[in-house]
Amino acid sequence: MSLRRWKDRMVARLLTRYPGLVKRWAGGRDFSAEMAGWRAGPAFTPWTPLAKPVRECRVALVTTGGVHLKSQEPFDMENPDGDPTFREIPGGAAREALTITHDYYDHRGADADLNVVFPHERLAEMAAEGVIGGVSPVHLSFMGHIDKDLVERLVAETAPAAARRLREAGAEVALLAPA
Amino acid sequence: MEREGLATASVSIVKEITAELCPPRAVFVPWPLGHPFGKAGNLEQQRAVLYDMIELLKTAEAPGALIERDHPW
Numbered sequence: 001m002s003l004r005r006w007k008d009r010m011v012a013r014l015l016t017r018y019p020g021l022v023k024r025w026a027g028g029r030d031f032s033a034e035m036a037g038w039r040a041g042p043a044f045t046p047w048t049p050l051a052k053p054v055r056e057c058r059v060a061l062v063t064t065g066g067v068h069l070k071s072q073e074p075f076d077m078e079n080p081d082g083d084p085t086f087r088e089i090p091g092g093a094a095r096e097a098l099t100i101t102h103d104y105y106d107h108r109g110a111d112a113d114l115n116v117v118f119p120h121e122r123l124a125e126m127a128a129e130g131v132i133g134g135v136s137p138v139h140l141s142f143m144g145h146i147d148k149d150l151v152e153r154l155v156a157e158t159a160p161a162a163a164r165r166l167r168e169a170g171a172e173v174a175l176l177a178p179a
Numbered sequence: 180m181e182r183e184g185l186a187t188a189s190v191s192i193v194k195e196i197t198a199e200l201c202p203p204r205a206v207f208v209p210w211p212l213g214h215p216f217g218k219a220g221n222l223e224q225q226r227a228v229l230y231d232m233i234e235l236l237k238t239a240e241a242p243g244a245l246i247e248r249d250h251p252w
Contacts, residue, residue, distance in 0.1 A: 016211045026195045040200050045242035046181035047203055054233050062180075065213075105213040113219035122216075122225045131233065163183035174180050175232050176202075177190040177215040 060136035060171035064144030065117035065179035066102025075143035136171035
């Protein structure tokens, strides 16, 4: 492992251990300015009302936790600005088929129990209990470290493509979680 | 995703970022980075966050809806 990747992992562990560092980091940035073309606030936030009861909706998970199938190309850990691509995860993927590639958060908890960032087993239970209509045949996963010019690509290209993909797969609701 | 016709709910780990970016529906959890659904093996925490997200989908009427829980770590 390169020195830079080792350092990224150590910083990630510190941020998890000391939440005050996260607040300081967040306080020093202007996130809406960093997101090209994004206007923040209730008046600008896109909104889709629920078209039917949740118990009839197909629900997809969207994680930024760097989860992917072991058979898929891992997220890019060499580019210091990150990776704006996403991976499709089949709705019924087995835990053994999944792994995490992400140096920018401490994922030892998620390694022990993937539901910590990607609650696929809990969602399946909710479908079996009738709380939701069903599990989407496709979930999506990003690697949440995306910086500088790659943010523009995320906003202009990757995010709309990801949304279309979920819609085409028949998802009606998406539950999003950062890592 | 909302523009594409999907109703969404998000987990928030850093409230300051959520307040600035104003996602449609968000559930704030006071847990460390890397743990949006709680501790490994804690099924109750994982379910509680998912149920809060479902609750927001049922009840929120405008962007910026937030549920904030004082979950213990």
